[in-house]
Amino acid sequence: MRKLAIGSFSTLLITLISLLPSEALAAEKLDSGNTAWIITATALVLFMTMPGLALFYGGLVRSKNVLSVLMQCFSICCLASIVWLVVGYSIAFGGGNAWWGGLSKAFLAGVTTETLSGNIPEDVFFMFQMTFAIITPALIVGAYVERIKFGAVVLFSALWLIFVYAPSTHWVWGGGLLADLGWASESLKGYATMDFAGGLVVHANAAVAALIIAKVLGPRTGFPNDLRPPHNPGMVMIGAAMLWVGWYGFNAGSALAADGNAGMAMTVTHISAATACLTWILIEYIKFGKPSLVGIATGAIAGLATITPASGFVGPVGALVYGLASGVICFYMINVIKSKWNIDDSLDVFAVHGIGGILGILLTAFFADTSLGGNGLPEGVSMGTAFLGQLIAVIVTVVWAGVASYILLKITQAIVGLRVSAEEEIEGLDITSHGERSYDL
């Protein structure tokens, strides 16, 4: 009996041990609910660029350039998709070392319909991330509208994805440099940058490139005193509203699961946007006496960009603070960049996305804490330590985006040139670059 008992005990042990790996495998089992949500979120994020961002930017330029803006966004969408398949995804998520993910997943090598990333198919994860790789270079469009050569848009966007966006994504989300800041300080051992949906990866990166391009390219003819106003604020509103809806996919999709974390990300995203809108038009009302449609739409984007890095970490009351802060600070920074720095970042990419994204990253060090209504900082990490970590991540991101963007811009300038001729600029890019006219007046 006893021998039998020992025998059955050891059998049980063996069974348990043999179960362990399959238990571990069980955690990697495909979750159809999560998969369904991420496929949906992917469609929502693509919708942000086409047509959301394209219309938002298109309405802000003059009627002779609206098609060129739509065309730039459309082309970047197609181009980024191909670059993402060829090398982008691999550089970002191919494993590799701290600096880049290598080329092991170029052309999605080794990925089949059975391959999983967490508990969703890797092809779904690839597509979800692709839509982020699409919108990020498209955000930069706002800096160079109405005067850039189309060829420069294409070449720069492709290079920029490979050398700035993909590595930066690897650093933050692909297990690279900023996913463990132990190299910077002993207290930051194991500290991963809190950037839930891309305050640094998407917004700060794009905005730094935007500022550099605007500076190198020079201002639009007539800047700053002799410019024409946005040609279609209604189009701006339609685009902003589409961006807002798409942002649910962007932020709540970044939970990579259909769960309460995604739900709260969606909640804080919405609250921050709404608060920033009201803040923006209140400032306009106080300063100019008239709350404007372009103002409320811009406020929405500022609030959305600012909550982006925080969306999976903070609570709804924190979101009110994000919205309020983004409305005030982004509004103020538009004037600083255009009037004080005298840089024609034409559609205010840096003031809205850069300042918003960085502000969101830094605020998250505080509002992620449970004492301020967040989901909690990592075990044993104080607000001060988190702030240091977030700040280092900002510096690394901004410095690399700045230096690399400048070099890539110079390469682009040498190969295709950057700016259209003065006559072409006056005539408008719609006719001179694309041979089309938007409004037959």
Added chain:
Amino acid sequence: MKYIVAIIKPSKLDIVREALTEIGIQGLTTSEVSGFGRQKGHTEIYRGAEYAISFVPKTKIEIAVSDDIADRVIESIRETAGSENIGDGKIFVYELTDAIRIRTGERGEEAL
């Protein structure tokens, strides 16, 4: 015959048209125009930046009338398009030498 051209505020077009129809005007032509007068332009503010709008949108009305009602037409436009504010517009009056109805070939006042 007189050819009357009036530059008015776009918002006044409907009541001007009603008043002219009451006088018995058979037809008029309108177009959207922009320009400036003593009103100069105005400024619009987008994202905190002021934009000078030097050409203000206006509506241009053109009417061909017989001499006997020309003064009543002018008076009527003045009464309805005016708000006693700067920017109400102007009325210009030309001598009209002929008019032809394309369908019938009638000429002069017959064609109005």
